[in-house]
Amino acid sequence: MSKILVIEDNEAARENISDILRLEGFEPLVATNGQQGLELAFQHTPDLIICDVMMPKLNGYEVLEALGKDERLSTIPFIFLTAKAARYDVRQGMTLGSSDYLTKPFSPSELVAAIKTQLKRKETITQSYAQQINHLQRSIDQNSHTDELTQLPNQAALSQTLEQYLTEDKDFSLFIISVDQFSFLSSTLSTADTEELIKLIAQRIQKVFPHSMASESLKDTFRMGQNQFSVLTDQVDPDGGQLPRTAYRFLNLLRAPYILNGKAVNVTTSIGIASTTNITDASRQVSRVESLLQGAKTALYKVQQKGGNDYCFYRPEMIFSAFERLDVENALYYALQQDELEVFYQPQVDISAGSVVGVEALLRWKSAQLGWVSPTKFIPIAEEIGLINDISNWVLWQACEQVKKWQKLMVKPIGVSVNLSAVQLSQPGLCETVSKILQKTAIAPHLLCLEITENALIKNKGYAINILQELKKMGIRIAIDDFGTGYSGLGYLSSFPCNTIKLDRMFIQDIHQRYSNQRIVSAIINMSHELELKVIAEGAETQDELDYLKLQGCDIVQGFVHSRPMPSSDVTKFIQATTSEPLDSNPAPITTTTRALPSA
Ligand code: C2E
Ligand code: MG
Ligand code: MG
Numbered sequence: 001m002s003k004i005l006v007i008e009d010n011e012a013a014r015e016n017i018s019d020i021l022r023l024e025g026f027e028p029l030v031a032t033n034g035q036q037g038l039e040l041a042f043q044h045t046p047d048l049i050i051c052d053v054m055m056p057k058l059n060g061y062e063v064l065e066a067l068g069k070d071e072r073l074s075t076i077p078f079i080f081l082t083a084k085a086a087r088y089d090v091r092q093g094m095t096l097g098s099s100d101y102l103t104k105p106f107s108p109s110e111l112v113a114a115i116k117t118q119l120k121r122k123e124t125i126t127q128s129y130a131q132q133i134n135h136l137q138r139s140i141d142q143n144s145h146t147d148e149l150t151q152l153p154n155q156a157a158l159s160q161t162l163e164q165y166l167t168e169d170k171d172f173s174l175f176i177i178s179v180d181q182f183s184f185l186s187s188t189l190s191t192a193d194t195e196e197l198i199k200l201i202a203q204r205i206q207k208v209f210p211h212s213m214a215s216e217s218l219k220d221t222f223r224m225g226q227n228q229f230s231v232l233t234d235q236v237d238p239d240g241g242q243l244p245r246t247a248y249r250f251l252n253l254l255r256a257p258y259i260l261n262g263k264a265v266n267v268t269t270s271i272g273i274a275s276t277t278n279i280t281d282a283s284r285q286v287s288r289v290e291s292l293l294q295g296a297k298t299a300l301y302k303v304q305q306k307g308g309n310d311y312c313f314y315r316p317e318m319i320f321s322a323f324e325r326l327d328v329e330n331a332l333y334y335a336l337q338q339d340e341l342e343v344f345y346q347p348q349v350d351i352s353a354g355s356v357v358g359v360e361a362l363l364r365w366k367s368a369q370l371g372w373v374s375p376t377k378f379i380p381i382a383e384e385i386g387l388i389n390d391i392s393n394w395v396l397w398q399a400c401e402q403v404k405k406w407q408k409l410m411v412k413p414i415g416v417s418v419n420l421s422a423v424q425l426s427q428p429g430l431c432e433t434v435s436k437i438l439q440k441t442a443i444a445p446h447l448l449c450l451e452i453t454e455n456a457l458i459k460n461k462g463y464a465i466n467i468l469q470e471l472k473k474m475g476i477r478i479a480i481d482d483f484g485t486g487y488s489g490l491g492y493l494s495s496f497p498c499n500t501i502k503l504d505r506m507f508i509q510d511i512h513q514r515y516s517n518q519r520i521v522s523a524i525i526n527m528s529h530e531l532e533l534k535v536i537a538e539g540a541e542t543q544d545e546l547d548y549l550k551l552q553g554c555d556i557v558q559g560f561v562h563s564r565p566m567p568s569s570d571v572t573k574f575i576q577a578t579t580s581e582p583l584d585s586n587p588a589p590i591t592t593t594t595r596a597l598p599s600a
Contacts, residue, residue, distance in 0.1 A: 002119055003038045005029045005046040007037030007063060009055045010079065013104070013569040018152065020108045026115070034058025040068055048077045048118055049112075053089060059509055063097045067119045077118035081106075081471060147223040149195055150202035150326070158222040158230055165232070166276070173243060173275040175231040176296040177205065177250060180268045180308035182227035184426050198227075200258050201267070208249050230296070236275045247271050247311035255309075271298025271311035301325060307422075307455055328381055334550075336390060341365050343398045345416070345563035347574055348536060348558045351550050353534045356575045358415040360558060361399040363391070364566045383423045392424050393433060400441040400448065401600055402568050408445070408559050409572060412579070417449040417479060422456030426463065431470050438474075439510045445475030449500065457496060469497045479536070484520065489528050501528045505539025508559070512548040522552050529553070 004026045006232045008014040014030055021028040029044055035058050037051060049067070053060035060080055067073045080093045080101040090101055093425035099118050102110060145157040153161070165172055179185065179201065186194040206221050206233075222230045231250075235242045245411035250271060257264035274295030278381055279288060302312040305325075335341050345359035366375045406414045424430055438514060450471060456563040457464050457480065468478050479500035484507050493501070503524060507517045521537075528535045537549045540559035563574055 001025065001027045002047040003029055003044055004115065005037060005040055005044070005049045005050065005058070006171060007031045007033065007034060007051040007055070009033055009052060013052070013081075017111065020111055021115075024112050024115075031533065034063045035059070037063055041067060042070070045072060047122070048079070048115060050079045050081060050115070052081045053093070054083060057492065058427075061092060061096055064093070064098060068097050075122075077122050079114055079118060090570070121233070135410070139461050150223050151224045152206075152221055152229070154200055154222060155224050158224060159289055159293075159568045161220065161222075161232065161489055162292060163498065166288045166292075170234070170375055171236045171276045172232055172234050173236050173273055174292050174296045175233070175270045176224065176293075176300050177229045177231065177254070178270050178272075178300055178304070179227040180304070181426070183421065184423060185265075185267065188426075189260065193265075196260055197258055197265060197267070198223075201230065201254060201305060204249065204253050205231060208246065208253060213365055235237060236277045243273060243275075243313070244311070251309070251311060254273055268309035270300055270303040270308040272296040272298065272303060272314065273311060274299060274314035278316065304384065305377075307380070325381065327370060328367075328373060328378055330379055330384055331369050331373075332365075332382060332385070332387060335365055335367065336387075336394060337532070340367055340370065341394065342567065343395055343402070345402070345568055345571045346565035347401050347563050347571060348556050348576075349419070349562045349578075351546070351557050353556055355557060355579045356414065359571055360417040360418060360451070360565070361395055361402075361419070363395055363419075364565075379421060383421055388421050388423050389427065392418075392421060393437075395419075396434065396437050397441070400437050400443050403443045405568075406575075410575065413444070413447055414575065415447040415477070417451050419481065420452045420456075422453070422460060424485070425452060425456060425467060426460050430467060431474065434471065434476065435474060438476075446477060448478040449479050451479045451481040454483050459494075465495070465497060472497050472499075480540075490523060493527055493533070494531055498533065500534045500536055502536045502538050502558075503554075505559075508537050508539050508549070509541075510545070512544045518548075518552075521549075521554075525552055525554055 001483050004021050006014060006017050006021070006028055008017065008030075009032055010338050011032075014032070018028040018030055029046055030042050031040050033049075038050070038058070040046070041049065051060045051063055058066075064078055064080075067076065067078070074097065077099040078097065080089075080098050081104060082089050082093075083104050084102055093101055099121070101112050102114055145153055145160070147154045162174070185197075190199065202221070202223065203345075220232050222232075224230050233246065235246060237243060251269060253269060254269045257266050259265075271293075274292050276288075276292065279291045279295060295316075295318075299312040299314040300317045302318060303310045342364045343361050343362050345361055347356045347442060348358040349355065350357045363375050363379070365375070365378055367373055379388070382391050396418055399418050403414065403416050420430075434450070436450075438448065450469070452464070457468075472478055477500065478496075478498040479502050480496055480498050481502045482504040483501045484504045501524065507521050507524075509517075511517050511521060525535050534555045534560055535589060536556040537545075537554050538558055540549060540557045540561045542561060545559075546557060546561050566574070
């Protein structure tokens with residue numbers, strides 16, 4: 001029931017109006033003067049005010065003026081009652097904010113019509129405000145839950161959706177899809193092309209799951225961060241094959257070239273998957289939303305550590321390795337500054353002559369907090385957090401400086417092989433950096449060999465080949481590391497600009513007894529020799545393996561059978577002991593295992 005405040009000093013008029021109001025179903029509040037009217041207005045906040053103009057003490061204008069000063073009361077519809085419809089009175093009333101006026105005497109229907117019109121107007125205005133506020137709120141909500149570039153729901157929306165599904169006790173899986181090596185990728189593209197690429201990736205992801213939130217089926221796609229997307233699916237059966245099939249579909253679909261500005265760009269992705277059915281009680285100490293996100297991220301790290309372009313399911317025992325990774329990441333930032341890194345060298349021995357023909361520089365890190373950390377663990381992390389260039393350049397300097405020192409000590413120069421990370425290969429300025437280091441250390445380029453893994457080469461084939469060609473032109477030697485693990489096939493050998501093939505350890509282990517590996521190794525050796533490439537067998541541990549490799553015509557062996565990686569001073573002694581190199585004045589006994597790490 002609308003409350004109408006009537007301010008009228010004339011008793012008869014006041015009662016007359018009140019009666020009409022009551023009859024029409026309104027609730028009248030009555031005031032006999034302006035002062036009382038204001039008090040009732042403040043007290044009851046009426047829906048409408050009817051006020052006489054001419055009143056002793058506080059007249060109608062003064063009442064209206066006072067109401068106008070209060071934010072809450074100033075919007076109440078206000079109808080003046082005037083004895084005469086003098087233009088001046090009307091204008092003054094309207095100027096002060098009156099909504100309407102009635103000239104006395106007026107009929108009940110005139111009064112009711114004026115009241116209803118004003119109440120209706122107020123209601124329309126209120127509704128329209130409410131609508132506008134709703135609309136505004138919705139668009140604020142939408143903006144804060146939508147990724148501007150792809151128009152996909154964002155991280156905040158994901159958390160909200162996860163929360164909702166978990167509250168409803170639904171079982172589902174969360175995929176986190178991350179574009180591999182994104183920072184490098186975006187550094188080679190213009191901002192517009194990078195944005196276009198992200199949009200195209202988003203479109204392809206939605207092609208696998210083209211359902212929207214409105215869909216009955218529990219599926220949706222979100223953009224989580226710069227290079228990460230997430231997808232929800234009601235599939236939860238890692239063993240039933242449905243989830244792996246979905247993961248493969250994503251990997252394959254996203255791997256196909258993207259055409260940006262007429263140029264094809266290749267992208268690979270890594271996928272971490274966590275299912276609600278896999279969250280253990282232990283991990284439920286944090287919220288279930290957090291556990292699920294953490295699980296998928298942990299699985300994603302696993303894939304990324306192995307070089308990406310694959311998927312992995314979260315298992316509860318993985319969570320510990322994620323914490324471990326964080327420790328490694330933090331400690332790595334200080335490793336270089338705090339002198340925790342050291343380069344070890346592993347001899348490469350000519351299989352027929354038995355002499356050392358070179359060494360491979362292998363990075364060692366003894367962290368003050370974590371103890372020895374394997375390069376297989378920290379190198380991928382250094383690549384991800386952008387430290388790999390500093391670390392690699394430091395290794396290159398150390399290795400070249402060491403070659404110079406050996407040159408002074410020995411008649412026959414010893415060359416050094418340094419591992420290049422895939423990230424380095426893809427960064428501008430590599431050739432310049434290498435050339436600068438060679439100049440400053442004044443060593444001949446052919447004494448430096450750069451090793452690049454077959455996998456890194458395949459992943460970055462286009463530009464990697466150009467860079468390797470340039471390095472080769474500078475006189476630097478190139479070795480393809482871990483050959484045989486990248487599925488490039490023998491046919492690729494001729495297209496790689498290289499001098500040496502390093503056969504991966506997995507083929508060498510027990511080679512004298514494993515027929516399948518024997519066939520592969522002999523084919524690689526023959527093919528390499530036809531292409532005038534040297535073959536180094538990595539990881540030979542036993543005399544049997546060594547004998548077999550010799551029989552097959554392998555050129556060089558690098559493995560524990562000769563020596564583990566060791567500090568430079570031990571290598572010096574090793575070389576001097578295995579060749580007829582002149583010894584320094586006071587040779588120490590060979591201790592090849594001194595300070596060497598346990599098995600790599
Ligand atoms: P890699 O370049 O293939 O190096 C050979 C690895 O095999 C070394 O492991 C070496 O210690 C190990 N190894 C050699 N002979 C044997 C053997 O007879 N038996 C066994 N079980 N292992 C043997 P390490 O030093 O742990 O290095 C692992 C990987 O880390 C290297 O593989 C390389 O990919 C990477 N790495 C090491 N140092 C550097 C570096 O300075 N820069 C970059 N980018 N990567 C590095
Ligand atoms: Mg290597
Ligand atoms: Mg290797």
